Amino acid sequence: MTDTPHRRGADRTAAIMRATLELGQEIGYAKLSMEAVAARAGASKQTVYRRWPSKAALLFDSLLSVNEPALDYPDTGDIVADLRTQIHSAVDLLTGPPVGPLFRALISEAQHAPQIAAALNERFIGPQADKTVARLRKARDEGQLSPAFDLTLAMAILSGPLYFQLLITQEPLTHAYVDRILDALFTGLGPSPA
């Protein structure tokens, strides 16, 4: 049968998430309505609400469905080069469509939806941060970094300015900027104060 009147289960789930991504790119994630998503997916509102309790939860799963090929760190032995490679591709992912706008919309939602904030941290931010720290730890264990090197703070200094630009100043997030941060982190901004 070439015709499939309406399927069930995972089929519907995938169709709804696809409709979310399509509509999100067309009209923007902020203007997205559950009704429009349901209509686009050829589903009823019940079917949407059966799966996701809120628009934010739907956005979140749609984001993960796009990003499933998680960003894994390379390990060439050169910590700076590996961080560079990894952060460059993370920036590319978080900047371009469809993930970029969706990601920003999710962070926006997370500001007044604690369970979304928690999910975002547990299943997206946290794992990425853990991978960065793990790669840094390996470099430290191999003697490329001082034993006193503060791994989690280094991660925060690498991530913070990027999110600052993405969410606040909204200036373009370039590879060159990533390189400036890496350079500052490993070779310093200048000598200590007198």
Place this chain on the structure above:
Amino acid sequence: MTDTPHRRGADRTAAIMRATLELGQEIGYAKLSMEAVAARAGASKQTVYRRWPSKAALLFDSLLSVNEPALDYPDTGDIVADLRTQIHSAVDLLTGPPVGPLFRALISEAQHAPQIAAALNERFIGPQADKTVARLRKARDEGQLSPAFDLTLAMAILSGPLYFQLLITQEPLTHAYVDRILDALFTGLGPSPA
């Protein structure tokens, strides 16, 4: 007359912003409706819309009305101590009520309202960043920092991780964390890679 049935002009403006702050703290800025604000202020919706085109714009002016005593940098001659003082009080301001939740709500709105994002940068983020850079520049001119010291990048490294915690990980933003960042910025995280 002790009784003031209803005043005009600046009186109404102030009353509406006050109602916004009160209601925001009571029910949360996300659930705030223009109708509820108008009712609380004893104003009609027309009067609110005459002044602000959107809820986000109202939030923005309400934020500035609280924060008007702008954060100015001390200048004791010690750059690290002055940064510490300034950032500590900025963190206190942005963490506690009523500014903290309101500020987060505004950044949330800015993600899908470009004019709010622009206003936020021009009248809040930008001026604060400028003051930080100016204070750093003075220290550099006085020889406390290397002539090659990257002022704007230092500002980003100071701000970024704080906003990262405020908006993403939502861990408590402590003075001790600020101190860790300052320490890393000026004395380094550890030696360069081999």
Place this chain on the structure above:
DNA sequence: TACTTAACGGTACGGAACGTCCCGTACCGA
């Protein structure tokens, strides 16, 4: 003081989207 004018509170309105509910249908396994 008397008149004019602009801002005001109140209210009604159409529209959009919310989240819930019910109905009749189509698939599925026992």
Place this chain on the structure above:
DNA sequence: TCGGTACGGGACGTTCCGTACCGTTAAGTA
């Protein structure tokens, strides 16, 4: 064959939006 269940469709009451129109009232002007 027969229940169980997920489904599409659609109606529902609600909230809030932003606008329009009232009669009233305070402030400015002569």
